[in-house]
Amino acid sequence: STGEEGGSQMMASATLADELSPLPHGTSENNSSPSLATAPSLSPTSKKSFYFDTPEEAKSEALRLAELHRTGDAAEVLAFMRHTFGQESVVDDPVLAAIAQRKQEVDDFCSTIDSREGWICHLDNGEKLRVLYKGTEGCSAATLRCEGLVDAPLIDILSVLNEIDLFKMWVPYFTIPIKLGLRDSLNLWRNGRIDQIDIFKVDMPWPFSNRETCLFIFAVDELESARPRIVARMYDTDHNTDKMPRDGLRCIPAVEDGACRLGVDGGIALYPKSANLCYLQASWTVDFKVDIPGWLITFICRQFAWFAWRALKHICRSASKSPTHMSRRAHNRALYGFIESRLKETKLLVPPAVTPLPDAMLADEDDENNAEEYDESSPHDEYYNHARTPHHDSEAILHKVAAERQQWESTHPTAGGERKDTGWRAWLLGA
Secondary structure (H helix, E strand, O other): OOHHHHHHHHHHHHHHHHHOOOOOOOOOOOOOOHHHOOOOOOOOOOOOOOOOOOHHHHHHHHHHHHHOOOHHHHHHHHHHHHHHHOOHHHHOOHHHHHHHHHHHHHHHHHHHHHOOOOOEEEEEOOOOOEEEEEOOOOOOEEEEEEEEEEOOOHHHHHHHHHOHHHHHHOOOEEOOOOOEEEEEEEEEEEEOOOEEEEEEEEEOOOOOOOEEEEEEEEEEEEOOOOOOEEEEEEEEOOOOHHHOOHHHHOOOOOOOOOOEEOEEEEEEEEEEEEOOEEEEEEEEEEEOOOOOOHHHHHHHHHHHHHHHHHHHHHHHHHHHHOHHHHHHHHHOHHHHHHHHHHHHHOOOOOOOOOOOOOOOOOOOOOOOOOHHHOOOOOOOHHHHHHEOOOOOOOHHHHHHHHHHHHHHHHHOOOOOOOOOOOHHHHHHHOO
């Protein structure tokens, strides 16, 4: 390579050494999900042929691919290095080891959301929307998963998800029957095109203190893999300081007076089906750090997830007509120009000549007459009016809370036969 290219690779190495993070402990399932029955396999990357004469050549290519966020392809180069030059050629290099760990972290997350094991289905409308959760009894955490089709171009979806400070435009904020929702969201630190640390502040109902979380977010581009996708991973900075970039840690503020920091671990996977249609999977485990029954935490999160999904689809459909989002895309060409070039390369920027989907698949979910779209277990359309604006009728939600509490108590009898909740906990549970 030329001297200029060599200097560029040295800069890339320094950047990656600071920003890439190790892999958390844990294993994942390998069961395939029926939600993506058309996917060719669980193999996340296509098998490419690589050959390099020296470890230096291979490392240079791995760094180039990692800088382009093509972590899967970079991992293939690392596999070649291990096989040809020995394990030490990767594990003894902290930058290359970090690339491999980041790739493994993405694969573990995707294996988890591909699996059906351990998940309880709350709502299943096929590819339109699924809401699933995992039991949280005995702890203050909730694990939720939403997946379904979003009929919007991939770049519109990515622009909505990337503009963190605009989340207040669409993330639900409830005032009835309780105050709950996103109050503020800000970007604190950014490195390169995508890697960032953001803060989210959530208003909680009395008697709970408000919550906030600082998330480290990165993404990988696997649009040319055997299973094309873009994956974003995120986790809180408070419980993952060993994985955080050093520069980013200095930007994290102290906890707001009276607030409590949440523990969060999750991500989003986007599978483009065409230029104007994507399958989105999102999953998070959130530790709310509050002493209330697991059934109530899970119930509230399921309802909030349903509203948030609908709001996300709305804003993604209108992003290309939103002056605010389009202005952001015009000013941040380093990111959005890069995305557009990648979509052109993969033929996902312009609509292809394909047969349109049936009207039923792309029907507007706001049509109140389209009652067959949701079963009886899903919230009614009128509930959506509780988000961001007050609504006079909260009886349906209160009845549903009471019904879920009754069901929970029937399967969790209290020792001695009588429940003795006192104070605010008794009020909250309606005892």
